[in-house]
Amino acid sequence: MTAMIYKPDGAPAFHVLLAAQPRLTALALAPDGMRLIVSVQSINEEDTGHTARLWEVAPSGRRESRLVADSSEDDSAPAFAADGTLLFLSGREHAGPAGERPDSQGTSLWGLSERGEARQIAHHPGGIAAFTSAAKADTVAYTADPLPSTADSETYAAARRECEKAMVDAVSYKETAAPAGDTALVPDEPHTFVLRSDGHTVIAGSQGLAGTADMALSPNGALVAFTRAATDRAPATNTVVVADATTGMQRHAFSRPGHQYYRLAFTADGSALVCQRQREETYDTEWHITLVAFDLSSCEETDLLPEFDNWPGRPVPSPVPEDSTMWFTGDERGHCPVFRRDADGTITRLTASGAYASLCVTPDGTTLYALRSAIDSPPRVVRLDAVTPDQQPVFLGAPGGLRPLPGALTEVNAPADDGFPLRGWLVLPEGASAERPAPLLVIPHGGPQASWNAWTWSWNPWPFAARGYAVLLPDPALSTGYGQRMQERGRGQYGGQPYRDVIALTDAALARDDLDATRTAIAGWSYGGYLANRATTLTHRFKAVVSAAGMWNLKSFQAGTDLRAYFRKIFGDPRTRPERYEANSPHFDAARMKTPMLIVHGGKDHRVPMDQALSLHSELQRLGVPVRLLHFPTEGHTIAAPNHVRLMYETVLNFLDHHVLGQDPSPQ
Structure with missing residues (x-):
């Protein structure tokens, strides 16, 4: 177990408390609206991961939450069956009818x-x-991964046993395969299974692949909908399949060239399927997202939000038959409010601040429950009125409370060089003043289609504030929540307008007299790591740079990432259209680098492969620039294990203290 790190006053450092903090991850409401269940992750005994258990929260708020009876470690993803049975995923042991354990x-x-x-x-x-x-x-659908040659769970289990017995795990692919995110390349292919009330299981639409979470059942259990994945040959298009839940035979298939569909949900009367439709960014067009409805009688597709300028999340249709009201969330200027869409298309914002997720609606459609977080608040369970605009939520008792934060939150606004109004969050440490101006750490977000609007467990600003740093969280071009114009401004130029926006917001923040413009640093993860790499080739204003899982050589990145087809849509083929690579890849300007850098990378990162960090590290060494590489061999695109998270924060903080504040480096 990693040694505990303490502040001078004897209390654990903030990043130690953050790593051990219970995390609320999912919410479920019973069909009668009387039970509210939340999944809570806690640090395990070994300090190397998290376990999950289920807690019951009082919808009325009149009693404390309590652990669900018979809930054990590794219970997660709560939902309810029609008869009120609490359903969940778990890795708990189970013995067969004769007491034997499954393979x-x-x-x-x-x-x-x-x-x-x-x-x-x-x-x-x-x-x-x-x-x-x-x-x-009484119908359930689930996603699991059979081998391509197996038709059911029994033959799949036999095939796995044969592979293990032969000690062979090689796979032959007809098309180029790719791992996904932090998941290694495997031979299995995801499919949707339907468990009927008679106990039989069918594979729905077995001629195609299904997304791992994008599926829905009609209220009467007669239909199952899922998405068939895009391929390298058609990377911008997937298909929504609606199949008979009894036979598995396909009924409908919906697709649109250049678009992908996600987050499926049936209406309460089962007559339509609503979902999110995405047009991903290409060389010539920016990203766009809306919600659509498929009429299952006419097979017509209708855009439900033609005038909504921001991007909606998962649709939550009213549970009341013949009521076409729908709720959804969407990023908006540093928040992620709840919105209501009425039958006539009117859209009302229901929340004034914060970021909402895991929306649940009561059977009568009058009350909402959700998980609410913010930059200065971890997720908490809340209750909302389903109608009232710009309301404040009612907080319900649940695990996950955090001690007072070591600072305050405010905003920074600035005009971009093209006149676009920019904004970002600024975390100020305790004691920052004109007499004692604080050093500034700039942290661009990942994505790039993302926004600083919710609590984050990775690259959280508060451990830095606890150490005395102010933290700027800028939303530059390509950020979500600022309309389509924000996407147009950054299309095809990852290191152009977005970088200039970050610098504009940095200059605006440093105009404050409680910040020290002579002591600044920049750090980022994923796309934010790329912007940190970009910054070190374009400016010497920062005293230190931290690049975590960031792209360095865009030409080699596009061939190795699990998102290679998506990325080439934006940047083009580097052999025939090299212009955007040459304009945006930091490695072309390596000779300009002078700023000390800390590189953080996971060895199992398939989104931004490890070779990006190694080539950057090698280049900095060749140039004689001070550099350190913090490598986590077992981590993926995100550093997740609590002991690793603590080590990462402590290493980054010590690196900043040394190069920004001039302190002697701490031994590690």
Whole structure:
């Protein structure tokens, strides 16, 4: 176990407390609206990961939350069946009818009655990735990964046993394969399974692939919808499939060239399917997202938000039949409010501040429950009126409270060089004043299609504030929540307008007399790491740079990333259209680098492969620039293990203290 790190006053450092903080991750409401369940992650005994358990929250707020009876470690993803049974995913052990254990337990689907014991609902030899249940029927759908040559769980289990016995795990691919994010390349292919009320399981639309979480069941359990994945040959297009839940036969297939569909949900009467439609960025067009409805009788597709300038998240249709009201969230100027869409298309913003997720609506459609967070608040369970505009939520008792934060939150605004109004969050440490101006750390967000609007467990600003740093969280071009114009401004120029916007907001922040313009640094993760790399080739104003999982050589990146087809749509083929690579890839300007840099990277990162960090590190060494590489061999695109998170924060803080504040480096 990693040694505990303490402040001079004897209290644990803030990043130590942050790593150990319980995390609320998902919320579920019972069909009768009387039970509210939240999944809570806690640090494990070994200090190397998290366990999840289920807690019950009082919807009325009149009593404290309590651990769900018979909930054990590794219970997550709560949802309810139509009869009120609590469903969840778990890796808990289960013995067969004769007491024998299955070949490979993995993550299974379990059910728990309010006063009963947990029982296994569905099991798949390779584990279940996600599930959904019908609102009015005893039908469940789940996503699991059979081998291409297997038709059901039994043959898949036999095939796995044969591979393990032969000690062979090689796979032959007809098309170029790619891992995804932090997941290694595997032979299995995700499919949607439907567990019927008679206990039989069918594979829905088995001729195609299904997304790992994008599926839905009609309220009566008769239809299942899922997405068939895009391929390298058609990287911008996926297909929504609606299949018969009894036979698995395809009923409808919806697609539009250049678009992808996500986050499926049936309306309460089952007549339509609503979902998110994305037009991803290309060389000539910017990214655009809306919500659409597929009429299952006419097969017509309708844009539900033609005038909504920001990007909506998951749709939540009204549970009341014949009521076409819908709720959704969407980024908006440093927040992620809840919105209501009425039958006539009127859109009302229901929340004044904060970022909302995991929306649940009561059976009568009058009340919403959600997880609410903000830059200065970890996720908490809240209750909202389903109608009132710009309201403040009612907070409900649940685990996850955090001690007072070491500073205050404010905003910074500035005009961009093209006149666009920019904004960002500024975290000020305690004691910052004109007499004692604080050093400034600039942290651009990842994405690039993202926004600083919610609490984050990775690259959280408050550990830096606790150490005395002010932290600027800028939203530059390509950020979400500022309309389509923000996407147009940054299209195809990752290191152009977005970089200039970050500098404009940095200059605006440093115009304050409580910040010290002579002691500044920049740090970022993923796309933010790329902007940090870009900054070190374009300016020497920063005393230190921290690049975490950042792109360095865009030409080699486009061939190795799991998003290679997506990235080449934006930047083009480097052999025939090299212009954007030459204009935006930091490695072309390596000779300009002088600023000391700390590089942080996970060895199992498939989004930004490890070679990006190694080539950057080698270049800095060749040029004689002070550089350190913090390598986590077992981590992916995000540093997640609590002991690793603490080490990362402490290493970054010591690096900044040395190069920004001039302190002697701490031994590590």
